[in-house]
Amino acid sequence: MTSPPSHARAVIIGGGIIGCSVAYHLARLGWTDVVLLERKQLTSGTTWHAAGLIAQLRASQNMTRLAKYSQELYGQLEDETGIATGFVRCGSITVALTQDRREEILRQAAMARAFDVEAFEMSPAEVAARYPLLNTDGVTAGVWLPKDGQGDPANIALALAKGARNRGARIYEQTKVTGIHRDGKTVTGVDWETDRESGYTTCDMVVNCAGMWAREVGHMAGVNVPLHACEHFYIVTEAIEGLTRMPVLRVPDECAYYKEDAGKILLGAFEPEAKPWGREGIPDSFEFDQLPEDFDHFEPILEQACARMPVLENAGIHTFFNGPESFTPDDAYHLGLAPESTNVWVAAGFNSIGIQSAGGAGMALAHWMDTGERPSDLGDVDIARMQPFQGNRHYLFERSKETLGLLYADHYPFRQKATARGIRRSPIHRELLDQGAVMGELAGWERANWFANPGQDSAYTYSWKRPAWFDNVAAEHKAIRTNVGLYDMSSFxxxxxxxxxxxxxxxxxxxxxxxxxxxxxxxxxxxxxxxxxxxxxxxxxxxxxxxxxxxxxxxxxxxxxxxxxxxxxxxxxxxxxxxGEAVLALMGPRSRDLLTRISPNDFSNATHPFGTAREIEIGMALARAHRVSYVGELGWEIYVSSDMAAHVFETIMAEGADLDLKLCGLHMMDSCRMEKGFRHFGHDITCEDHVIDAGLGFAVKTDKPDFIGRAAVLTRKQTGPQSRLVQFRLTDPEPLLFHHEPILRNGEIVGHLTSGSYGHHLGGAIGLGYVPSKGESAADVLSSTYEIDVMGDRIPAEASLKPLYDPTSERMKA
Incomplete structure (x- = not known):
């Protein structure tokens, strides 16, 4: 057996399906000096025991594209490599047992249509006809995706490995990486050892595909890879007479999924409270291992499953399996160039969707490594979204108890994580809580999203309809539009x-x-x-x-x-x-009146025009007032050092009482910014949305001699937008919009909403979304009729390219 070479262009650490996919796709791009090092045998960590469900639909368009790519790749690998992948398009059914879940899956079906994924709504009778083994008592609806499938995880990985080898990549099993050498932020090489020898391979790049070991490998490379292993349970029955190929079945309200496999049924679970594993480290000997059975933990799932699928009552259990899988703090996998390094790449933490994600993730990462540019918007999974503190072992242990179960929990709008909270706090966090703030969490920051009234439960209730706090946000919204409100932006x-x-x-x-x-x-x-x-x-x-x-x-x-x-x-x-600084946003038509009560400075247009910042006195403190607005009203963002933030807050609140100042949350901010047509990065604008198409050409000054993207901006200004970001308002005030609802132009789906909210001032749900417009004028785009698909219902919508609220920005500049 040969030894790893002394140098490689890329060293991939980890031989599961992810590492094999990265090796395959780099080799397909012509990278012949790729080396994959696997500590034991290929697939021996998590891949070998994966259930092998391969779905197309994901939570965003780009993640769906990658999942569809995986399917297409797996369908052709057998012909390319001669290794049977077991991939079949058996379809999948998801059923709802509640009205809330019914709305969720019907909204998902609508989203699928926008993403060009075949999806069909099903009545309970239609579910029973397609899956006769299912007891449909309590079923409220189903969704059928005919092109979903399943496959043999280990063989798919081995086929990818063979394809990589055939193109020149070198794969070494029983070769453990024991150290990673760095020069500043750049990795220069890796130490490795086998049972025969040890050695060192220099490299241009390292790819961390180490699965549940990725956090520890990341530490060796000086990068943060937050994930934690959890126990994942499934059973496989004895053979069931007469059982033929069936669709994959998901019953998320009972935390269960079902897969037919060679005349047997595999029943797996994503239980609400998971069991983290390996907090103190994973045994060095771990290879094709499973964890001790915990029948008591799995029994509630099995009891419900036997009632839901009566054939299980008399089926013997062939295998009770418990194996570890890694989960990230937000249930999205990690991909991309690690922020702490110039050449360490990551593909890990796949949250039980590694098989269906591996093909697309490997392709995307290889393209990124090859060109230095993302092939599409990968913000959902970019490793750079993870905050440094999220690598904390205790944090990961606590959060992982929840994230496994969230895969099958109701995906309500605005749902907040319940575990590992309270870590990052504004300097006025306690003061806001005392005033009834209901906190949400983003990037670890506790942020006031809305304020409860006296006597009202200061906690989230979740719904696809108007939640209990809908009127609270409406009142905050009204205060900003008609009077004066204060909200905390310290987390920005x-x-x-x-x-x-x-x-x-x-x-x-x-x-x-x-x-x-x-x-x-x-x-x-x-x-x-x-x-x-x-x-x-x-x-x-x-x-x-x-x-x-x-x-x-x-x-x-x-x-x-x-x-x-x-x-x-x-x-x-x-x-x-x-x-170092808190930021208190004071907004609304009476914000100037309030500021003049608490500061001797001049806030007139002549002295403090829009788009400027000045040092001010406020109360007995010093601050800096920025005259900008994300809600479309006259206002200032007050930047004050953290040590003086509480004093400034108390000063504003005391003087604001006579003006009926209202504390507001960030849900209000989001609905107000959407009424004003302001874009939200990550939703309405991303790395693949051209700045001209996004309607932001005014913010780009092409008369500068040079800047990144200048040539592309000039070209697009000549050709005109290829699409336009349009603002919509539903003419029916009842339905709610969140995001990803399909946009119909003259009866045909042309895109989807990138963001959605309720326009409390405009009197209806509002959203933003791109409409293809190559060769069309703005008038052409607006001459069409538009509808938004909400759960299969087509709701007429008003469309505008200018903000529906205060299109000339007179209010902000008053």
């Missing part, structure tokens, strides 16, 4: 850019013109070379050599990482100062 990312070349640096990476005087605020985007949007930011010039970049809370690390990778030797430093 704040990155200080300093140095003698700060101006030149920002002018290179940003579309706006940053050659402005101190105190000027620039709203703009950071673009990629295709004109896609990498970040949506406001940048305030603080001095000749210092700027403050403000980003969404969830993307602060990703945005700072992107900036750092483009410094290219310039005399610039980047510092995360998010925790």
């Amino acid at each position: 990312g704040k990155i200080r850019v300093e140095g003698p070349e700060a101006e030149a640096f920002l002018n290179h990476i940003g579309g706006g013109d940053f050659s402005v005087p101190p105190g000027k605020i620039v709203y703009t985007q950071f673009l990629n070379h295709s004109g896609g949007i990498e970040a949506d930011v406001t940048v305030t010039r603080l001095s000749e050599t210092a700027y403050l970049v403000v980003t969404p809370a969830a993307t602060r690390l990703a945005d700072q990482t992107w900036m750092a990778r483009h410094i290219e030797g310039r005399r610039v430093t980047l510092t995360d100062v998010t925790a």
Whole structure:
């Protein structure tokens, strides 16, 4: 047996289906010097015991594209490699047992139509006809996806491995990586050992595909890969007479899935409270192992399953299986270039969907490694979304108890995680709680999303209809539109850019013109070379050599990482100062009145115009007032050092009482920004959405000599938009919109909503979404009739390219 080479272009660590897929796709791109190192045997960690369900529909369009790619790949691997993958398109059925779940799956079916996935709604009788073994008592609806399938996980992985070898990749089993060498942020090579020898391989890149070992491998490479293994249970029955091929069946209300396999039934579970495993480390000998049985833990699932599928009552159990799988803090896998490194890539943490994801994830990562650009928006799974604290072992242990079960829990709008909470808090967190704040969590930050009235339960209730707190948000919304409101924006990312070349640096990476005087605020985007949007930011010039970049809370690390990778030797430093300042947003037509009561400074248009920031006195403290707005009203964002935040909050609240000041939450902010047509990064604008198509060309100054994406912007300005981001308002005030609802233009599906909310001022649900418009004028786009598909019902919608609320921005600039 040969030894690993002394050098490789890429070293892949881990020989499960993910590592094999990355090796296969790199080799298919012509990378012949790819080395895969597997500590034991291929598939011996998690892949070998996976259930092998291969579905098409995922929670976003790009994740669905990757899942569909996996299916297409697995369908052709056998012909390419001669290894049977067992892939069959048997279809899948998901059934609902409640009215809430019925709405969820019917909304998913509508979403599938927007994503070009065949999906058909089913009545209980139709479910029974297609799956006669099922007891349909209590079934409220079903959804049939005929092109879903199943396969043999181990053989799919081995086929990918053979395909990789056939194209020149080298795979070494029984070869454990024992160390990773670094020079600053760059990995230079890996130590490895076998039972015969040890050695060292230098490399240009490392890919961490180590599955449930990925966190520890990440530590060796100096990168954060937050995940934790959990026990995952299933049983396989003895052969059942007469049982033939059946669709995959999911009954999420009973936490169960069913798969026919060679005349037997596999019953698996995603129970509400999982059992984390391996907190103190995974045994070095682990190979094709299973964990001890825990029948008491699984028994409630089995009891419900026997009632739901009576044939199980008399079927013997051939196998009771318990094996570990890794789960991430948000139930999305990790993919991409690690923020802490220049050449460590990650593909791990697949949350029980590794088989159906592996083909697409491997393809996407290989493309990214080869070109340096993402093939599509991968923000849902980009490893850069993970915050440093999320690698904490105790945090992962507590959060993983919940994340496994969330796979089959009701996916209500605004559902909040219940575990591992309270970690990152605003300086006025306690004050907000005392005022009735109901907290949500984002990137670990506790954020006031809405405020309960006195005597009202200050907790979330979840529903697909109007929740109990719907009227609370409506009242907050009204305060912002008609009077004055205060909300906490402290969680938003704040990155200080300093140095003698700060101006030149920002002018290179940003579309706006940053050659402005101190105190000027620039709203703009950071673009990629295709004109896609990498970040949506406001940048305030603080001095000749210092700027403050403000980003969404969830993307602060990703945005700072992107900036750092483009410094290219310039005399610039980047510092995360998010925790150093609280931000209190005071918004509404009477916000100026309130500020003049608590500050001696002049807030008139002449002295403090829109788009500028000034140092102010407020109460007995010092602060900086930024005149900007994300809700479309006159207002200021007050930046105050964390030590003085409580004093400023108390000062505002005391003086605001006479003006009926209302505390507001971020649900209000989201609905107000949508009425104003303001974009939300990650939903309405992403790295694959061209800045011109997004209607943000005004924020890009092409008269600058050069900046990333300039050529793409000029080209698109000449050709015109290929699509347009349109604002919609349902004419029926009753239905609710969230996102991903299909857009119908003249009766045909042309896209989907990128975001949705309720426009309390406009009197109906509102949303944003792209409409293809190549060669069309704005008038052409608006001359059509539009409908939005809500659970299969087509609801007429008003369409506009200008904001439906205050289209000329007179209110913000009053």
